[in-house]
Amino acid sequence: MSRPSPLSVVIWCVLLVAAVVYAYAPALSAPFVFDDRSVALENPSLDSWGAAFIPPNDGRPVTGRPFANLTFALDRRLHGDDPAGFRVTNVALHIAAALLLLSIVRRTLERIGAASSRAVLGAVAAAAAWALHPLQTASVTYISQRTEILAALFAFVSLLSLIRRVEPNGTRYWSVIAVVACALAMTSKETAAALPVLLLAYDRTFISGALRVVWRERRALHLALASTWFVLLALLLTHGDRGGSAGFGAPEVSAWHYLLTQTRAITRYLELAIWPLSQVFDYGTSVVRDLASVAVPIALVALGLLATVIGVRRNHALGFVGLCFFAWLAPSSSVIPVLTQTMGEHRVYLPLAALVAGVVGVSAAQSRLPDHALLLVLLALSVPLVSLTRQRNAIYTSEIALWNDTVTKVPDNSRAHYNLGRAYALASEPGLALDAFARTLALDPIHARAHDAMGNLLAAAGRSEEALERFDRAIALEPRFPDARINRGALHESAGRFAAAIVDYSVALEVEPDAADARINLAAALIAARRPVEALAILDADRARRLSTLDLAERVADLRARAHMGVGMDHARAGRWDSAAAAFTEAIEHAPTLAAAHANLGNVRLQQHDPRAAIEHYQTALRLQPGLPGIAENLAAARAALHAR
Known part of the structure; x- marks a missing residue:
């Protein structure tokens, strides 16, 4: 040829x-x-x-x-x-x-x-x-x-x-x-x-x-x-x-x-x-x-x-x-x-x-x-x-279809059931997701991620006690499981158990130092527990600088402002007015629209016998948050002090 x-x-x-x-x-x-x-x-x-x-x-x-x-x-x-x-x-x-x-x-x-x-x-x-x-x-x-x-x-x-x-x-x-x-x-x-x-x-x-x-x-x-x-x-x-x-x-x-x-x-x-x-x-x-x-x-x-x-x-x-x-x-x-x-x-x-x-x-x-x-x-x-x-x-065009196809052909594959549950969760099908995770645990009772995933769904449904049990079991299986630690920490924080939340967030951050959610949540829990100096240390650490490259800048700025607010309140309670003023000023620099920071700085300026500056901050606070409790009265007192001069 x-x-x-x-x-x-x-x-x-x-x-x-x-x-x-x-x-x-x-x-x-x-x-x-x-x-x-x-x-x-x-x-x-x-x-x-x-x-x-x-x-x-x-x-x-x-x-x-x-x-x-x-x-x-x-x-x-x-x-x-x-x-x-x-x-x-x-x-x-x-x-x-x-x-x-x-x-x-x-x-x-x-x-x-x-x-x-x-x-x-x-x-x-x-x-x-x-x-x-x-x-x-x-x-x-x-x-x-x-x-x-x-x-x-x-x-x-x-x-x-x-x-x-x-x-x-x-x-x-x-x-x-x-x-x-x-x-x-x-x-x-x-x-x-x-x-x-x-x-x-x-x-x-x-x-x-x-x-x-x-x-x-x-x-x-x-x-x-x-x-x-x-x-x-x-x-x-x-x-x-x-x-x-x-x-x-x-x-x-x-x-x-x-x-x-x-x-x-x-x-x-x-x-x-x-x-x-x-x-x-x-x-x-x-x-x-x-x-x-x-x-x-x-x-x-x-x-x-x-x-x-x-x-x-x-x-x-x-x-x-x-x-x-x-x-x-x-x-x-x-x-x-x-x-x-x-x-x-x-x-x-x-x-x-x-x-x-x-x-x-x-x-x-x-x-x-x-x-x-x-x-x-x-x-x-x-x-x-x-x-x-x-x-x-x-x-492949549907994760649900892909994993359903897999579990149909390999029904004893616990990982496939787990991933099917994740696909259902992402598709806002919590009932089907819970069923898939339950099947995962029936096949593999020590599947820590399945316990954690079930905990998330139960927490979202308001079933906090059941969710906490799942997070506890996940962490018992993998004590340094960062996701489960973060999720359990959030549950503790929402219930006001700040000390427990801080422990969980700290472990998660130790395992994954670059985990943004662990760092931010830990700072928030420290602020809520009235430990603002520690919160600032967490937010100002070298690794925290990476947070500015994420879509978290506004959240981080708000946390820094709240932490400086906490520091300012501690100084104010001790009568250290200059230090308190510096802390509230820092808070305003991070969050200029934070009405409470302006109000507190106004209180400090009034204590420092500077009613004119106090009036300015009180007015700003009321403009940002009309009806802020106690500020109208404080503003009147500042004006009276100014006229008495």
């Missing part, structure tokens, strides 16, 4: 891009969900370019992944808090990865003997099946899983650069690109640890045919690729446990039990790759502890691994496919426990590329069907994938 024209390849690429955009269009109206907020909205490292290179080491999806974090910082600059902008970036990266995959598969099919025109059709079929597969929504629509897309994207760049390097017109610059892309993959996600091995295996399988040839002709390149492991090692040494979200530190999740769980996970991924009709957003943190319950998955995974080993030993293309699938999954789906999520469909983002390239791409390239019939088959494959992906994306 003749070689396809460049125009025909461009047309295929344009059609593929259009199909992906159409499939993901519904997702653009979706809100931030789950970890998206911690990555895009509550990520302090996004405030400056320098800080973006050092993401927080607290287990959020960007921990230990500086390049991924940098892309979120860029999105913050471009799109602010608009989730649509962040998703546009994810979709654009996904499209770029699909086009790279198309080029890789086309060149690979030609290397194993496919005619050029069939290699293009096979590559288009593989790229379309991969890019339009509903499984990919777990990485593309779920914004925080951009890490998967970036790692795969750079892996494709590195692999394509290796292929271009050995082509007749290849230059050494392709080697440089391959190494740089490999290093960037390491800074995007730890699964890229497999990339140097996969590049070596590709070279052996499709280019050189033997390791000795690879070593003789390109050992410098592969050694340079392997050197990028030092980049990953540096990140692991500083963020090895990903803020406690991964590693062997949790005795309740052993490496053995996690491995058993992954056999079930891998067979689940394969099932969804073939029949993607029951996707789950969050599988939770459950682990398999019974060997017999996963006997079939173990057998299937063992057969897959055996076939992969045989294929690799025989230098067969399907051996490379199996190696890609298992090696890329290995960092998160083997023996190293990922404590926050024992299964996740986003993990199969790149491994799915190996599967579709090996099955769809090769089948299309080697098909005996004429081109027009093969095109019809490609269309028949793409239409249902686009439809299913659009349907899956539509679920």
